[in-house]
Amino acid sequence: MYELVNxxxxxxxxxxxxxxxxxxxxxxxxxxxxxxxxxxxGRRVRQVLDRNDWKLRAIYxxxxxxxxxxxxxxxxxxxGCRIYSPxxxxxxxxxxxxxxxxxxxxxxxxxxxxxxxxxxESDAEELTGEKLPEGWELIPLPGHFLDMVGFRSPDDxxxxxxxxxxxxxLEKYKICFIYxxxxxxxxxxxxxxxxxxLFVPSHAETAEDIAPLAQYNIDAVYEVAERIVAxxxxxxxxxxxxxxxxxxxxxxxxxxxxxxxxxxxxxYIAWLRDTGRLEPVIEKNVLFWxxx
Numbered sequence: 001m002y003e004l005v006n007x008x009x010x011x012x013x014x015x016x017x018x019x020x021x022x023x024x025x026x027x028x029x030x031x032x033x034x035x036x037x038x039x040x041x042g043r044r045v046r047q048v049l050d051r052n053d054w055k056l057r058a059i060y061x062x063x064x065x066x067x068x069x070x071x072x073x074x075x076x077x078x079x080g081c082r083i084y085s086p087x088x089x090x091x092x093x094x095x096x097x098x099x100x101x102x103x104x105x106x107x108x109x110x111x112x113x114x115x116x117x118x119x120x121e122s123d124a125e126e127l128t129g130e131k132l133p134e135g136w137e138l139i140p141l142p143g144h145f146l147d148m149v150g151f152r153s154p155d156d157x158x159x160x161x162x163x164x165x166x167x168x169x170l171e172k173y174k175i176c177f178i179y180x181x182x183x184x185x186x187x188x189x190x191x192x193x194x195x196x197x198l199f200v201p202s203h204a205e206t207a208e209d210i211a212p213l214a215q216y217n218i219d220a221v222y223e224v225a226e227r228i229v230a231x232x233x234x235x236x237x238x239x240x241x242x243x244x245x246x247x248x249x250x251x252x253x254x255x256x257x258x259x260x261x262x263x264x265x266x267x268y269i270a271w272l273r274d275t276g277r278l279e280p281v282i283e284k285n286v287l288f289w290x291x292x
Contacts, residue, residue, distance in 0.1 A: 143184025
């Protein structure tokens with residue numbers, strides 16, 4: 001774990017639960033793409049930098065989920081590097097209570113206010129294309145979260161953040177976190193058509209051809225959507241829909257899974273409503289969803 005893997009002339013990644021990209025921008029200067037899950041991850045990254053006598057100039061966050069920004073604060077304190085985050089993700093990076101609040105739908109209980117969902121806050125600057133090193137390309141990848149982005153390096157390595165789950169993850173969990181289903185599907189279609197020397201998803205194996213995995217993720221989204229519509233052939237409230245999905249997909253309920261999967265299922269329901277496949281029905285002050 002935290003092994004440095006060279007994948008191009010100037011491009012690397014650090015192998016960890018959410019891969020950290022590393023790109024050399026000068027003889028001794030490097031920039032990171034994300035920073036890991038916590039202070040310990042930051043410390044392990046610092047050891048990689050020290051072993052190679054590299055100077056960290058900046059961290060470019062793909063999005064604000066805790067496992068991607070958790071090392072920000074430590075690395076900035078240790079190296080003086082700058083931190084950049086895109087659009088609304090910047091606010092979530094600076095005020096990390098927002099992530100568990102969004103997932104829960106209100107002020108989150110203590111069970112959700114931990115490092116897995118709520119990283120240490122870091123003072124990120126706004127990320128725009130003009131802030132990137134020479135030769136980098138900023139790639140919008142919305143859907144998994146609010147304004148997620150990826151990057152193409154000067155040697156044609158594409159870092160895809162969380163826009164793809166591995167086959168193994170989808171086979172095991174079935175429902176992976178999505179904030180905006182419509183935007184997510186558009187992103188997957190765009191990624192499926194991309195070419196690069198190598199693709200680096202944060203939570204899947206690197207690949208020279210990303211199209212098969214992108215299609216597998218697209219198919220998984222539609223499978224979950226069809227399952228929800230089938231459940232709603234008879235009107236069901238949200239809690240009943242969620243319970244059926246947990247049973248059908250053999251997911252173990254705990255409060256963290258309730259927040260993550262529940263938030264995603266609400267996003268599916270919103271998309272199905274917007275596309276005319278579900279309709280709301282209120283009976284005795286309870287909101288039910290029914291297939292149109």
